[in-house]
Amino acid sequence: MISRVKGTQDILPARFTAKPDAQIERWLLVERVAREAFRRYGFEEIRTPIIERTELFERGVGAETDVNKEMYTFEDRDGEMVSLRPESTAPTVRAYSEHGMFNQAGLVKLFYIGPQFRRERPQKGRYRQFWQIGVEVLGQSDEPAIEAEVIEMLYWFLMELGISDTELLINSIGDGACRPAYISALREAIRERLPNLCGSCRQRYETNPLRVLDCKVESCQVHLAELPLISDSLCDACGNHFSEFRRLLDQRGIAYKIEPRLVRGLDYYMRTAFEITGSSLGAQNTLIGGGRYDGLSEILGGQPVKGFGFASGIERLVMSVPESTINLGVNRPELFVACVGADSRDYAFGVARRLRAAGISVIVDLEGRKLKKALAVANSLDAQYSLIIGEDEIKSGSYVLRDMKTGEQTSLRESEIIDTLKYRRL
16 A cells, blocks of 8 residues: 655544644644634634745745755646745735735735645654644834733634643844844854854854754754844934833733744744744644745845734644643544434435434444444444334334434434434533
């Protein structure tokens, strides 16, 4: 049998897999709570193509970033270079400009849920096809209130999922007015320490010195601690922006830690950068990351637009949801219909159809099993109840409703079955 591609996974009903991040019930919970959070805060859904022109990401995320180097890129039959999207901010900004959303008065608040693709080394919570949820707030305002409200929404979202042991890390990485001078000083400080740094740091020194600060190699940490901090080089505008952002977090009672070496892995970020980490994920502990990216639209050839957003890997969120929040039986059928006798199945279809019309989930035994085997199938499906329909039941109009957990059986008419199942949902 041909197997799945390395770095991908099948998301299955929980009864078929013990892997938490492969159980569809967990995924549906995360997506449902995310959609409710987005609804409450006024976000609208956007769905962009999985395939985009390669240039969009080369110009958007940066040609020398890890993300760009990990893209799945190929030449199509027309000779155009195209890539599977490795992230969704650049495609969302493209769509914002391409469809004239900048003509909308006020902010445009968009969210997405979908797969991304990067050819990186598979590890816990990290796949070559992975799913993200994220938002982008686009318009002509760079008010810190936008950022604080998004963080507030994220904390409601995590609370609803029962994910509690988290930490918010924040930083300002400046803008075009103050960052060039800082990068010049940073480059000089790194140059003096290059012989003691890892290969990745030496490579990042050449392409984007800011990314050296993001190194996680233990032997580099003592040297990175000696590097200058961007907080000491912020211009007044960036400093005031960061101060107001912190004030608004304080006002909302949201705890945070200033992490002066926090940078994001994509070139388009400026000013506010943030991450939310979780304690249950080990070394790969980032649950959510984002920041401000004013100017990205212009890099892509669009209108001047200010933007702020985040993305979160669904796999990591799913792995962080506590067992107490999860109902792995949420998709199990309420009712399994066992047909006794050759003539009962056609009649059972009509009963099932009416029960489904009343909002009850029903599976009918389509394979003509004996009653004992049919009930065994109901058990394997984790059905809550079985409905036994045979010749006697058809004649009387009353059917045997069996509680699959207790084994208790009751003879009920069709309307009583509907009332009973709806009542027991409460």
